[in-house]
Amino acid sequence: MTDVLLIERARKVYRGMGTVREAVRDVTLTVGEGEVHGLLGPNGAGKTTTLKMLLGLVLPTEGRFEILGQPATPAARAHLGFLPEQPYFPPQLTAGEVLDLYARLSGMDAAGLRARIADVLERVGLQGRESSLLSTFSRGMLQRLGVAQAVLHEPKIVVLDEPASGLDPVGQRDVRNMILDLKEHGVTVLLSSHQLSEIEAVCDQVTILNRGVVAAKGRIDELLNVRGQTSVRARGPEGELPAAIRSIVADVAFSGGEWMFSVPEDRARDTVDALDDAGWDLVSLGPKRESLEDYFASLLADTAEEMAS
Amino acid sequence: MTRRVLAIARAVAADARRRKIVWVIVLFAAVMAAAIPSLPSYGVGVVEAVYREVALTLTYVAAMVVTLALAANRIPSEAEGRTVYSVLTRTVRRWEYVVGTWLGIALTTGVVVGAFTVIVIGVGWISYSTPMWILAEGTFAIWLEAVVLAAFCVAVSSAAGPVIVATSALAFLFITHSRSSLMTPGTVGYTLYPSLDAFNIIAPVSHGSGVSLGYAVSMLAAFVGWAGVLLAAAVFAFSRRDL
Numbered sequence: 001m002t003d004v005l006l007i008e009r010a011r012k013v014y015r016g017m018g019t020v021r022e023a024v025r026d027v028t029l030t031v032g033e034g035e036v037h038g039l040l041g042p043n044g045a046g047k048t049t050t051l052k053m054l055l056g057l058v059l060p061t062e063g064r065f066e067i068l069g070q071p072a073t074p075a076a077r078a079h080l081g082f083l084p085e086q087p088y089f090p091p092q093l094t095a096g097e098v099l100d101l102y103a104r105l106s107g108m109d110a111a112g113l114r115a116r117i118a119d120v121l122e123r124v125g126l127q128g129r130e131s132s133l134l135s136t137f138s139r140g141m142l143q144r145l146g147v148a149q150a151v152l153h154e155p156k157i158v159v160l161d162e163p164a165s166g167l168d169p170v171g172q173r174d175v176r177n178m179i180l181d182l183k184e185h186g187v188t189v190l191l192s193s194h195q196l197s198e199i200e201a202v203c204d205q206v207t208i209l210n211r212g213v214v215a216a217k218g219r220i221d222e223l224l225n226v227r228g229q230t231s232v233r234a235r236g237p238e239g240e241l242p243a244a245i246r247s248i249v250a251d252v253a254f255s256g257g258e259w260m261f262s263v264p265e266d267r268a269r270d271t272v273d274a275l276d277d278a279g280w281d282l283v284s285l286g287p288k289r290e291s292l293e294d295y296f297a298s299l300l301a302d303t304a305e306e307m308a309s
Numbered sequence: 310m311t312r313r314v315l316a317i318a319r320a321v322a323a324d325a326r327r328r329k330i331v332w333v334i335v336l337f338a339a340v341m342a343a344a345i346p347s348l349p350s351y352g353v354g355v356v357e358a359v360y361r362e363v364a365l366t367l368t369y370v371a372a373m374v375v376t377l378a379l380a381a382n383r384i385p386s387e388a389e390g391r392t393v394y395s396v397l398t399r400t401v402r403r404w405e406y407v408v409g410t411w412l413g414i415a416l417t418t419g420v421v422v423g424a425f426t427v428i429v430i431g432v433g434w435i436s437y438s439t440p441m442w443i444l445a446e447g448t449f450a451i452w453l454e455a456v457v458l459a460a461f462c463v464a465v466s467s468a469a470g471p472v473i474v475a476t477s478a479l480a481f482l483f484i485t486h487s488r489s490s491l492m493t494p495g496t497v498g499y500t501l502y503p504s505l506d507a508f509n510i511i512a513p514v515s516h517g518s519g520v521s522l523g524y525a526v527s528m529l530a531a532f533v534g535w536a537g538v539l540l541a542a543a544v545f546a547f548s549r550r551d552l
Contacts, residue, residue: 014551055398057552074400082398088390092327093320104316105399133327149395159398 003069004157004188005031005054010063012049023049025212027063031157031190031205036183038203038220039192042300045209047192048085051161055082067157078107081155085162085192087146089134095121095145096130099152106153116152124148125174139166147178157188164195176201196292208299215299221287224295229288230268234259236280244274251288262288313401314409321383321413326420330378335421338371339428346436357437362515364429365447368422369511372455375421377478379414380462382471388552397552404544411463411540415456422452446525447514453532454508458482460539467547507531 012024024046031037041047052058054065054072065072067080089098099117108116121127124144129137137145143166150158160179164172172195179202182189193199199206200220207217216223229250235258236242241249248271249261263271268285275282325331345363384407387393396406426448433441461481466474485505492499507528510520520528 052552055394057394057397059549059551074402077398078400080398082394084391084394084398086391087395088392089395090320090324090387090392092324097320097323101316101320102395102399105313105396105401107400146395 002033003030004033004067005029005037005190006064006066007050007054008064010050010053010065011061012046012053012058013061022212024053027209027212027214029207029214029217031188033188034183034186035205036179036189036191036203038199038206039190039209040196040199040206040296041209041215044211046212047209048161050209051159051190051192055080055159079156081150081153081158083146083150083158083160083163086139086165087142087149089142089145091135092133094131094133095126095137098134098145099130099149102149103152108153120148120152123151124178140168140171143167144171144174147175151178151182155187157190158182159190159192161192162194163191164193164198172198196296200292208296210300220292221289224289224292226262226288226290228265229262230265230271230285231262231288232260232268232271232275232285233283234275234280235283236275236278242274242278242280244277245271258283310405313405314412317396317401317406317409318412318416321410322416322420325379325413325417328379331375331417331421334371334375334378335424338367338425341367342425342428342432346432357433357439357441358515358517360433360437361441361444361447361517362511364433364444365451365511365514368425368429368448369451369454371425372418372422372451373458373482376414376418376455376458377462377475379417380411380459381466381474381478383410383414384463384466384547385470385474388550393552403548407463407467407543407547408540411456411460411543414459414463418455418459419452422448422455443514443517443519446519447510450508450510450528453528454505457505457508457532457535457539460536460543464539464543464546467543468550505535 007027007029010024010027012022014021014023027046027050029039029050039047039051049058053060053063054067055077056072056074067076070076093101096117099120100113103113103117104110117130118127121129124147126141126144126148129141134142134145143163147163150160163175163179167175176198179189179191183202191199191203203220205217205219206223208215238254238257240246241252241259241261245263248263248267250263252259252261254260272282272285342364345360345367348359348363384393393406397403426445429448430441430444433439433444458478458481462474462478465477482505485503486509488499488502488504488506492502508531510528513520
């Protein structure tokens with residue numbers, strides 16, 4: 001897979017009146033073509049500063065930034081769309097005027113622009129609002145317009161900073177569907193989010209930042225799968241598990257007529273046989289997976305301990 | 310490049326056009342202009358000169374207030390409100406944003422000063438039965454100075470907030486119009502003093518003589534010099550700013 005985004009050894013130091021603050025210490029990150037890549041981290045981890053350096057909004061202290069194999073100059077951003085966190089637009093302009101402006105700034109031809117604007121507004125659920133002043137828009141509508149301006153010029157790469165921020169559950173679902181739709185069309189997405197469920201639902205790869213450095217990166221499956229453990233769901237009578245497996249199970253839970261537990265990977269076959277012998281129905285069997293929330297919390301705790309020692 | 314600058318300028322002008330403060334100032338000044346002929350009469354020939362002087366002074370004040378209202382907070386509010394993110398993350402260079410913003414303010418101020426020109430010439434024509442076309446010379450010079458002030462505001466606001474911009478803009482106007490009070494004509498200090506007096510042609514316009522073509526050219530050269538230096542400073546400051 002070709003890398004379409006490269007951030008290498010990024011560092012940003014803010015210097016004020018007698019103060020020095022290192023917002024990003026050392027971040028290296030690559031995003032492959034057509035990939036949905038999640039950028040995770042607690043507040044102050046350096047996510048937004050890293051994105052801003054890539055996008056030219058913040059001047060890096062050190063580091064190399066590339067878009068589609070080119071240095072991240074304004075010209076290289078022609079194929080990139082960006083949705084900032086809680087986007088704002090000039091309130092005295094209409095939705096149509098704002099999109100017209102961004103289309104022209106992205107080098108789009110005037111021909112067919114009106115149709116494209118109407119199309120993209122419909123796609124984000126703002127059909128028929130071209131002539132509405134943005135001062136009359138709710139926060140959720142502005143967020144939808146933000147999504148519209150990010151994909152207006154049909155970019156090859158879309159950078160989304162907290163795209164579901166301020167949206168109701170329906171809006172969040174729409175954003176999730178839009179990301180999946182972009183992926184289906186081969187668009188590369190770099191998604192920064194606090195919403196772990198959102199990251200887990202759409203991302204192929206994640207990079208977790210903490211205190212300005214990369215704390216972990218990889219495929220979600222690789223990060224979350226608990227090595228050597230298999231997760232089992234089975235339907236059987238409430239009370240006790242079959243005797244043959246009682247000594248090997250862990251993390252046992254019973255809910256809605258179903259048992260959930262984990263067993264060592266090398267005892268999975270024995271477990272299936274034991275359930276079968278006891279007349280239970282096997283519902284599912286697969287690698288044991290931590291929730292992203294648990295993984296994230298334990299990772300941050302480990303990093304904090306390392307920093308302390 | 311030009312397309313992006315013009316697109317930004319157009320958006321700034323469209324945004325400014327819908328701001329109430331611009332139209333409140335225009336309306337207030339228009340009412341004042343209509344009231345000028347009710348001033349005491351100074352005799353035949355003098356009354357038209359007084360009218361022209363008061364009309365140009367009124368236009369000057371209104372143009373500067375509109376410029377300050379539009380320019381002092383434009384870049385700070387766009388940076389603070391993050392509206393600038395959606396512009397600068399495209400193929401737009403920072404200098405294009407700065408110049409486009411300034412151009413948009415200049416266009417809006419031009420429309421306002423143009424409207425004033427029509428009003429003061431119209432009121433003068435109705436009141437004194439004389440079309441005072443010469444007033445257009447004065448209002449054009451006022452517009453040039455307003456656009457220089459806009460460049461100053463854009464330069465300061467590239468690195469500072471609106472309060473500092475407004476305060477320093479007033480100080481800028483005061484200092485650049487104090488050459489005659491602070492310096493002796495003919496000295497080196499007088500020659501090198503940063504002055505906007507070149508745009509102050511209220512007196513010759515009021516007295517009906519106007520300015521020569523040579524003077525108009527020198528005025529345009531002064532405009533290009535001032536605007537160029539101030540915009541270069543604005544681009545320098547804004548290019549080094551973290552947003």
